[in-house]
Each structure stands twice: as structure tokens, then as C-alpha cells.
Amino acid sequence: MNRNRIFPAILILMALVLLPVAVQAHPHAWIDLRISFERDADGQITHMLHHWRFDPTYGQYLYDDAQEHQSGDTPEARLQGLATEILDNLDEYRWYSHLKVEGEAIAIAAAGAPRMAMEDGLLQFRFRLELETPVDPALAPLEYKVYDPTYFIEILHEEPHGTRIVDASGLVDATCQAQLERPRPDPAMVARAMALDYGASVDYDLGRYFAERVTLRCD
Incomplete structure (x- = not known):
């Protein structure tokens, strides 16, 4: 991300708060x-x-809102309240995560408490999901996408290490590779998204046309 870019401040999760500006x-x-x-x-x-x-x-904006509206005795505690609220709200959207093996969807569930912190002037949010059925990527590739279905938010992997696989000891697993495929949405779909106002009705799965796909393979 280029930190010098200026982004409009708007709603990131519809279940949280509405800003007074229509973008x-x-x-x-x-x-x-x-x-x-x-x-x-x-x-x-x-x-x-x-x-x-x-x-x-x-x-x-999220940081300031948490300090004003979340309970807690410290800034860190108030951020933790926001992290928990966001994670709960994401349940409805499967935490924006879609995993498949050989075309079959893999069920997931939240695992443990999320974390949120302001680091180097940027708000960071971390959370962990558990695969309800473990997957052996040496037997079949694991594919996944992470996207907001309404496309209010664009989610892109950070380069150059957007995806990694760690082994049981916490070390990066050198036997695995992640291949990222950039989206190539139809120009008509791009024009449709660009024409939408904030608050407009959106097809629920619009975001999938703009999602990156990652395939994991292990030896």
C-alpha cells in the first residue's frame, strides 16, 4: 500500500457505523x-x-471511533472491544474467507480472540480461523479467496509475502508454494461497480469478481 495515497473514510463493515458522508x-x-x-x-x-x-x-477513523464508543480503561482495551465486535459481525459473511479443495467448500469457524493494534500509524487486525476439516495440501491443492461480497472493501494480498504456510514448529514450510491469480473482471462489471453510490443496493456476491485467488500446493 502506498501510504501517501488519501482514501475516503467510509463504512468498512455495514454492521458497525454509518458515516455522514455519501461517497x-x-x-x-x-x-x-x-x-x-x-x-x-x-x-x-x-x-x-x-x-x-x-x-x-x-x-x-476506526481507532477514533473505538476510543469514543468502546468500553475499557485503556486505548488498547477499547481497540480489543472493537476487534471482538468486528469478528462477531464477520460471522455472517464467513469472515470474508472462501476455501475449496477439488471444488468442495471447506467449513471454517473463528478460533480464539482477535487482536487489534495501531502500529506505525496504521491499524492492524489479526484473527484466526479453524478449518472444520483439516486439509492435506500434498494430496490436493487448497484454493481460497478473501473478499467482501458487497465490494464496499477491496482486499488485496500484501506483496511480496501475502501468503505463507508454517509447520508445526512455526517455521515457514519450504515444501509449500502459493500461487496468486489476479482478478480479471469484465469491463462491464467494473463499470457497474464504479457507478454504485454508497448505500446503493448491491448484488450480494459482487466482490467475488474482484477477488484474488490463491492456490496452495505442498510436496
């Missing part, structure tokens, strides 16, 4: 994404760790 076109907020998959001692992927970095303007 034209989708998307309205941006997230840099890093994903870590965890393999157990048997080589199966069991967990997916999300690390989000919000764009500067919206991240500051």
Missing part, C-alpha cells in the same frame, strides 16, 4: 492482507491466520 463508487475502503496457514505434525492444514492492515484514513 461515490465501489470500493470505499482498502485492506492489505497477509495469510498464514498452519500445518500440524501430520502435514495437514488446520488453521488460517488473517492479518489485515487498514488504509490510513479509515484505520484512523
Whole structure:
């Protein structure tokens, strides 16, 4: 992310708060994404760790809103309240995460408490998901996408290490590779998104046309 870019401050999660400004076109907020998959001692992927970095303007808005409206005795406690609220709200959207093996969807669930902190002037959000059925990526590739279905938010992997796989000891697994495929939406779909006003009715799965796809393979 270029930190010198100025982004409009708007709603990132519809279940949170509404800003008093109507902004034209989708998307309205941006997230840099890093994903870590965890393999157990048997080589199966069991967990997916999300690390989000919000764009500067919206991240500051969320921070200020948390300090004003969340309970807690410290700024850190109030941020933690916001993190918990966001994670709960994302349940309805499957935490923006869509995993498949050989075309079959993999069910997921939140695992443990999320974390949120302001680091180097940018708001960071981390949370962990558990795969309800562990996956052996040496037997079949694991594919995933992370996207906001309404495309209010654009979520793109942070370069150059947007995805990694760690083994049971927490070290990067050199036997695995992640291949990222950039989206190539139809120009008509791009024009449709650009024409949408904030608050306009949106097809629920609009965001999938703008989502990056990552394929994981392990030896």
C-alpha cells in the first residue's frame, strides 16, 4: 500500500457505523492482507491466520471511533472491544474467507480472540480461523479467496509475502508454494461497480469478481 495515497473514510463493515458522508463508487475502503496457514505434525492444514492492515484514513477513523464508543480503561482495551465486535459481525459473511479443495467448500469457524493494534500509524487486525476439516495440501491443492461480497472493501494480498504456510514448529514450510491469480473482471462489471453510490443496493456476491485467488500446493 502506498501510504501517501488519501482514501475516503467510509463504512468498512455495514454492521458497525454509518458515516455522514455519501461517497461515490465501489470500493470505499482498502485492506492489505497477509495469510498464514498452519500445518500440524501430520502435514495437514488446520488453521488460517488473517492479518489485515487498514488504509490510513479509515484505520484512523476506526481507532477514533473505538476510543469514543468502546468500553475499557485503556486505548488498547477499547481497540480489543472493537476487534471482538468486528469478528462477531464477520460471522455472517464467513469472515470474508472462501476455501475449496477439488471444488468442495471447506467449513471454517473463528478460533480464539482477535487482536487489534495501531502500529506505525496504521491499524492492524489479526484473527484466526479453524478449518472444520483439516486439509492435506500434498494430496490436493487448497484454493481460497478473501473478499467482501458487497465490494464496499477491496482486499488485496500484501506483496511480496501475502501468503505463507508454517509447520508445526512455526517455521515457514519450504515444501509449500502459493500461487496468486489476479482478478480479471469484465469491463462491464467494473463499470457497474464504479457507478454504485454508497448505500446503493448491491448484488450480494459482487466482490467475488474482484477477488484474488490463491492456490496452495505442498510436496
